[in-house]
Amino acid sequence: MYHITIKGLNVSYGNHHVLKNVSLEIPRNKITVIIGPSGCGKTTLLKSLNRLLELQEGVRISGSVLVDDESVYDPKVDVTELRKKMGLLSQRPYPLPMSIFDNVAYGPRIHGTRKRKKLNEIVEKNLRAAGLWEEVKDRLKSPAASLSIGQQQRLCLARCLAVSPEIILCDEPTSALDPFSAQKIEETLSELKTDYTIVVVTHNLRRARRLADYVGFIFLGELIEHGGKKDIFENPKDERTRRYISGESYL
């Protein structure tokens, strides 16, 4: 059963047609990795799934995105519930302008958790899951802006997990991390996939190989190929895919 079904998705910023007729199924409780050269529309694809794109001026979206067989762009859908269901880790970490604790507690709080004890629990649990707890447990009150970029990235992961989403969309979640921390995040994601459906965008092909169950390759806004990891990495049908994953010039 597919968790997310994208059919004929087109996105343009003004006259710039960025995603061209993308159709893709994302299976439940698996990791789907999206690869593709810079500027091909990966971030745009992720943001179109949880309707973040419509916050921008002049964006046109057509096609359909179904989550659990419900259309995301249906006007009757409660967009806040939808976004709660789909956590997104952005390419650059943006902590909220508040303390470390409040960053993680922000989501649960707006969704109605008020009890201090419960919040403490949630914060600790998710900071541990993101591998940040040991570093920040003594300064939960200090501003999130004081963390290093890599720590901020893990903070954002904890913040995302704290609202217990069903789907996690990761836009290069490890771009600012050292290999060791990146490895840890990677392991975390692998563990999480028993409970979550995960979509990861990455430029790192080796990581893609390690993480992926399924792979989609986007090139200049078109979804060239998608399928099981084996099919794509060992036996690509399209010439452009083959060149990209073998690291040759793909132009």
Add this chain to the structure above:
Amino acid sequence: MNLRHVEERCFKVLMIAATFIILGSLFAVIGVILVKGAGALSLSMITQTSKGGYYLGKEGGVLNAIVGSLYLAFGATATSLLVSLPIAFCLQREYVKARTANVVRLSLDVLWGVPSIIYGVFGFTIMLLLGLRASLLGGIVALTLLELPIMVRAIDEVLQMVPRELKEASYTLGATRYETMFKVVTRQILPGIISAIILAFGRGIGDAASILFTAGYTDHIPSSLLDPVASLPLAVFFQMGTPFPEVQERAYASALILLIIVLLLTVSSRLFSRRFAKFVIR
């Protein structure tokens, strides 16, 4: 070849001269008020209200005007903050199209330039219509009109610098627009809001034309919103207008008090602004 350098020289001299004129004249303003005002300033000026005969040179002070001005400026600044924040938030993409926002911005720009006396006149006309007399309430309303465009413009400017991704981070967690605006964006722009408040407060406490008709003048400290209220700028103005030198001296002292309040406020806000920037994401 040489001509260019002569020209450069000439202009450089002119520029330095202009800078001196400007700094000189501004220091002259402060200096003159300081010297003339300090001579007439006394403790009773700031601890007593005006007694009968104060404007003929008898004893008393301008405490009523000081307190009145603070009431007026605080009231107007609080009211206009209350109105400005929603307006500034409303100009964002979540609520209106960019084009609509620009139309609103244009009308705010126009409001910014409207002379304060017009707010006074308009406010008074409305008050006549409603049968109200000059009062603290009337003064606060007129000053609010004056401060509103200043504040909205200042807040709008800092709002435009908030990275879109920051708002997206909040929305991704399932926050509504209201929550994002008031819990996340407000914290991010807190330093900007503070300077907008200071700017508007400074403009409000110093303005005389808009409260000339609407706030009235009295020797007492008002006890309700419907009482008339004295104010420092008008105290300066009225005292200057008397033919008695000793009362005019008090005008200088009152001007000095006003100047000190404004400068203190601005300086201290600058010193404290860092504190409010603690959580800001860059």
Add this chain to the structure above:
Amino acid sequence: MRVRKVIDGVSEKVMCSVTAAVSFLVVLIAAGLYLKARPIMEITPIKELLTSSSWHPLKGEFGFYPFLMGTFWVTFLAMIFAIPICLLCSIYISEYAPRKMRDVIKPLIDLLAGIPSVVYGVFGVLAVVPLIRDTAHRINISTTGYSVLAGGIVLAIMVFPIIISVSVEVIQSVPYEARESSLSLGATQWQTVKKVVLKKAFPGIVAAIILGFSRAFGETMAVLMVVGNVPQVPHSIFEEAYPLTALIANNYGEMLSVPLYDSALLLGALILLLIVLLFSMAARLILMRGGR
């Protein structure tokens, strides 16, 4: 869950209505003033009101010409003083002054922008008026010192910080590369400023000047205290004048018993408003042109 959505929806409605209301405020004010000014325009044609010099409220004669001229000359003089001096100073601060000096001057000027206008008025009475009187006497012109010139000087000083703080910002925002390419062609710094920087910063500088203009034009108290308030068309800068704002401030609210007087004064306010409106629109147009 429902509650949150309701709060969000209600807050949107409230915010948008407040915004709409404030956007129409200008129109509302203009309409209100127009309604109140209509009685006098029905009796005396507007053209005559604007061009007649006879101001005798008790006889029902309301000629605005002297006041319009008063406002015009005082503002004009202020801008004549302020524009070149402010431009030179802004260029100096943003292009030539050493960094340290700039870091001191800029906050100082912002600070001074907050000085209340009555303070400038008091300064005018204490320093500018006597200075003009004495200087004029020395060159055999008799004047009280309360004059168009005094108003112009006081207003100019008042708008210095406003114009400078905006234009310094504008000039500094011209990208460094623009300067570099000119300098590398062997232009002197002044030539670069003249040909490249000022050209790029032009729309912003115009906007700064218009900001200063609307402050000077609408200023009431500071002017009122130093121009002498004699309803005449000034023939030299040493004569007294009576600007429109001062007229309104001195008379509105007190003379309501004289028929049509308040109507006339509100017409004065309407004229002020329309002129300001015109200039803000012009500023916007210039800025939009420059933005392209």
